[in-house]
Amino acid sequence: MKRFVALLALVCLIGFAARPAAAQSILRDAETEALFADMSRPIIEAAGLEPDNVRVVLIQDPSINAFVAGGQTVYIHSGLLDAATNVNEVQGVIAHELGHIVAGHVPLRNSGGAGAISILSMVLGVVAVAAGAPEAGTGILMAGSRAAIGKYLAYSRSQEATADAAGVRFLNTAGVNGRGMLEFFKKLQNLEYRLAVPQEDSYERSHPLSGERISALTADLEGAPSWNRATDPELEQRFQRVQAKLRGYVNDPQATLRLYPTSNQSIPAHYARAYAYHKSGYPSQAAAEAAALVQAAPDDAYFLELEGQILLESGHAEEALEPLRIAVEKTSYQPLIATLFGHALIATEDPANLREAEQVLRQAVARDRENPSAWYNLAIVYERTGDRARTALAMAERASLIGDSAVAAASARTAMAGLEEGSPDWIRAQDVLMVSRNALQEERGDRSRTPEDLQ
Incomplete structure (x- = not known):
């Protein structure tokens, strides 16, 4: 079995690179998404892209990483946001990932021929083994997989260098300081030193050495x-807030x-402790930490959202309504905050x-259809009001989103059976x-069957 390690390594390498983001945990937060949009907008425009078509998505993963997986979405790991010193470092990472998007770097679909070499080597190796030359067969497998790995890594390094140059x-062009990009690469370089990564040659790596x-x-x-x-000082302050609340939410409470x-009586500290205590x-x-935030800035919608969330999840749904209603109004019905408010209204019984x-929930899904929680709460509303057809439609929307x-x-x-044929909701259920x-x-894996066969 050891003779197949190299081939297995290639399969694992490419398989990991192609792991879909949907299989990982996406973190959604109104304040974080607003920050991502504002900090990335000038860079997206400089890249010649339309900001409304580009998304920066946060993934709950402690590793220091970011990636693209086709399309115009940049995925950032929570570990990267935790490790960053300032907003400028994250902007540098986003600029690099936009370089991949603009260059059309699509994982696996265009892997520089590595997959074709692997498959060819495997076929030749199996033929040799079947012909009675097992040593020759395993030799072909080893040599072919080694060539494939080398070709894949070289192609990957070329993509990274291209994305780096584009990010710069x-x-x-956007007028954004490039210090953050260099400082973040220095962080990665220090990590390489701690992990004793050889610095002489990057041939065995998918990325160029940070140095x-x-x-x-x-x-x-x-x-x-x-x-x-x-x-921008305001942008940096917003980043420190988001970073603190993320740490409070995902990290061990004692560490937070x-x-x-x-x-520490700063705004970020209150934010982090509020989530750590709640968790x-x-x-x-x-509640005391959230109250300190609201006292410091009574009109801050995100502080009011946090106050309402803690009250709601502590069993005080009625008390949560006022801060959440104000937060919804101040953010012009931001979909994620509106969803929380809708949940609180339901929870009052x-x-x-x-x-x-x-x-509230219909407005939320009209502006953000990719919100499973909003669809779930809307299904509860329809179920309690006796609208079985729309209950089924809302559950269908949610199930589709979660795979x-x-x-x-x-x-x-079920929804189509209870809705008027040809109505907007019926057409949506059909879709x-x-x-x-x-x-x-x-x-x-059965493409020979038609959709009607699955009824």
Whole structure:
């Protein structure tokens, strides 16, 4: 079996690179998404892309990483946001990932021929083994997989260098200081030192050595007019807030409290401790931290959102309504905050609140259809008001978003049976049904069957 390690390594390498983001945990937060949009907008425009078509998505993963997986979405790991010193470093990472998007670097679909070499080597190796020459066969397998790995890694390094150069252009064109890009590569270089990564040769790596990248990019970044331009202080403050709340949400509470002790009375510290206490099951302490934030900035919609969330999840749904209603109004019905407000209205168990909950949640899904929680809460509203057809439609939407094609198809059929044929909701249910049927066909690997066979 050891003779197949090299071939297996290639399969694992390419398989990991192609792992879909949907299989990982996406973190959604209104304040974080607003920050991502604002900090990336000038870089996206400099890249010649339309900001409304580009998304920066946060993935819950402690590793320091970011990636693209086709399309115009940049995925950033929570570990990268945690490790960053300032907003400028994250802007440098985003600029690099936009370089991949603009250059059309699509994982696997165009892997420089590595996959073709692997398959050819495997076929030749199996033929040799079948012909009675097992040693020759395994030798072909080993040599072929080694060549494939080398070709794949060389292709990957070329893509990274191209994305680096493009990222520098985008930062300089946007007038964004390039110090952050260099500082983040220095962080990666220090990590390489700690992990004892050989610095002599990058041949065995998918990315160039961080030192090589720093050397290649420094002159272009330092020569730009924006090199000495200070980062917008307000943008930096927003980043420190988002970073603190993320740490409080995903990190071990004890680690968060060590990093943000009670002696620290800054806004980020209150934010981090509020989430750490709430996560640990200390509602009084969490509420006190949220109250300190609201007292410091009574009109801050995100502080009011946090106050309402802690009250709601501590069993005080009625008390959560006022801060959440204000937060929704101040953000012009931001979909994620509106979803939380709709959930609070439902949680009061007061039938009189169901009409408002329906209105709020319908607005939320109209502006953001990719919100499983909003669809789930809307299904509860319809179920409690006796609208079985729309209950099924909402559950079909949710199931489709989370990848449960069987439930999505079944729920969509139920919805169509109860809705007026040709109505907008009926047409939407039909769309969900067709998409879910196609997904089921692909999951079952039987493309010879028609969608009607899956009824």
